[in-house]
């Protein structure tokens with residue numbers, strides 16, 4: 193790492209940031225709670241999308257006490273569409289810890305923040321530096337890209353083992369205004385040093401940038417390909433009865449853990465496999481009545497090719513009132529609005545007649 197030709201990097205960046213920072217709602221407040229909520233939402237989600245979610249979430253859960261008291265379904269409903277529901281679940285767990293063990297006060301340094309559920313090095317660094325001005329790095333994808341280009345460094349940014357190296361680069365420039373510096377790096381990555389077309393001519397740090405000087409900034413960062421995603425054929429079972437539809441809670445610890453969804457059978461589309469599922473999981477005897485829509489959903493590590501199959505009870509006189517299973521609900525179209533349904537399943541709604549016709 194060579195820093196000799198980079199004296200003045202932080203000052204140039206901060207000067208630019210002071211004049212060009214976007215006016216984002218979470219930048220108007222400096223409470224650790226607000227920073228935390230925005231940072232968790234911004235993981236894997238675009239700023240423009242997060243703005244409305246953030247405003248709604250803060251109106252509903254304005255502080256850590258309100259969040260710690262909230263029911264899981266209430267929080268998931270507010271999170272609906274952002275995906276990666278484990279983020280919301282970890283936030284609720286962290287809120288409980290802060291209220292029940294820390295008297296409602298956020299930890300004030302990065303190491304203590306790291307002990308909370310769902311808070312990794314990036315989020316801990318962002319909260320500690322922005323809320324408390326602790327001189328610690330907050331290295332996200334934007335910062336990795338900027339630093340890899342500024343230093344023309346060929347390390348694989350997808351390899352977590354290289355995170356330390358990039359954190360050290362950031363620390364080599366860390367000024368007194370640590371929170372602003374971290375945000376300025378992210379802002380530069382989001383607005384100027386963009387992945388495909390960095391605006392180098394208008395970049396405030398081009399005089400320090402080796403990638404620019406070498407004429408090949410977009411050769412960086414290096415990101416080696418990850419293992420291929422696994423592909424699954426997923427039978428989505430739609431069981432309708434008396435104007436309602438059966439939904440089940442997804443098993444804890446798996447994909448979309450704890451959320452409500454349609455019953456599914458993985459990688460097995462035979463009617464026998466489906467009937468077995470209904471009997472063994474729900475205790476129902478059913479009959480297949482047709483084939484519905486298809487949709488594809490890409491998760492982080494897998495791809496679901498979904499196909500809807502319609503089922504009815506074999507005995508049309510069967511009632512719903514006998515059912516007593518906390519993991520199963522019979523819901524009307526209206527009831528569905530109160531449930532947080534994962535985007536993967538929502539993609540099928542348009543093609544399912546239950547959602548098209550009035551019920």
Ligand code: SF4
Nearest residue numbers: 385390392395401409
């Ligand atoms: S000069 Fe270009 S590559 Fe270097 S930091 Fe600025 S925008 Fe990124």
